[in-house]
Amino acid sequence: MRSVPTWALVSSGCAPLFLIMGWVVAASLQGPPYDPAAQTISVLAAPGNSGSWVMTAAFIALGLCHLLTAWGLRPAATAGRAALAAGGVSALAVAMFPAPSSGGSLGHGSVAAVGFTLLAAWPVLAARAGTAVPWALRPFPSLGATAVMAAGAAWFLIELHLHGVAGVAERAVTTLQSVWPFAVVLSCLRGSQRGSQRGPQHGGRGEPGPLGRPR
Numbered sequence: 001m002r003s004v005p006t007w008a009l010v011s012s013g014c015a016p017l018f019l020i021m022g023w024v025v026a027a028s029l030q031g032p033p034y035d036p037a038a039q040t041i042s043v044l045a046a047p048g049n050s051g052s053w054v055m056t057a058a059f060i061a062l063g064l065c066h067l068l069t070a071w072g073l074r075p076a077a078t079a080g081r082a083a084l085a086a087g088g089v090s091a092l093a094v095a096m097f098p099a100p101s102s103g104g105s106l107g108h109g110s111v112a113a114v115g116f117t118l119l120a121a122w123p124v125l126a127a128r129a130g131t132a133v134p135w136a137l138r139p140f141p142s143l144g145a146t147a148v149m150a151a152g153a154a155w156f157l158i159e160l161h162l163h164g165v166a167g168v169a170e171r172a173v174t175t176l177q178s179v180w181p182f183a184v185v186l187s188c189l190r191g192s193q194r195g196s197q198r199g200p201q202h203g204g205r206g207e208p209g210p211l212g213r214p215r
Contacts, residue, residue: 003074004072004073004075004185004188004189007072008068008069008185009182009189011065011069012181012184013182014065015061015062015065015066015178015181016175016178016182018061021058022044022057022058022059022062023036023041023044023055023058023171025051025054026041026044026045026054026055026058027044028051029050029051030049030050030051031050035167036167036168037165037167038166040099040160040167041055042055042094042099042108042112043099045098046098046099046100047098047100052098056095059091060092060095062088062091063088063091063092063095064088064092066084066085066119066181067088069084069181070082070088071085072185073188075128075133075134075137075188076126076184077125077126077128080123080124080127081122081126083118083121083125083126084126084181087115087118087177090111090112090115091115093111094108094112097111116153116156119149119177120146120150121146122146123142123143123146123149123184124139124142124143124146126184127143133191134184134187134188134190134191135191136183136188137187137188145180148176149173152169152176153173155172155173156169156170
């Protein structure tokens, strides 16, 4: 099993920090007119809003973090790494095609929907079988992560249609989607550490001596 570079822990760990700090700071700059429970985080990046530059920068940072993490996540299946990287590109596209300050946008909505889908699908696409596979890349945890993210996305769409707490639902699912790569990288690094610790112990047993017998 190929190892994960330690810098992937930084890129995956910074992703949720950039996202959450972005919407917190942008919402504070926007002030009382913005309702975080009902309005989406894309509204914060709308041109003309006080905190648009902050939220736009957060989307860009999030996308770059996902791209770096996908590059370093070598133990994951290629399809999953590609989906995570494409999710990072979608985050960059969201910054390039912001939502309007009022009304909808087909371009922004399409890019956001593609991003939601890719980041929900990548865990199950990245799964691998085998006893040496880190726990977060095993089929059952990966399928569970994808199922929870898909359920969160469905909740967001329902709240958006009902004009309910769409902001709460979107924050919940995007937080999970941004945290899961960090959990996967962490499990890979811990798995490689345990493997390296067991290696010398097992390698030292049963080695042939001068007469071909175990030492």
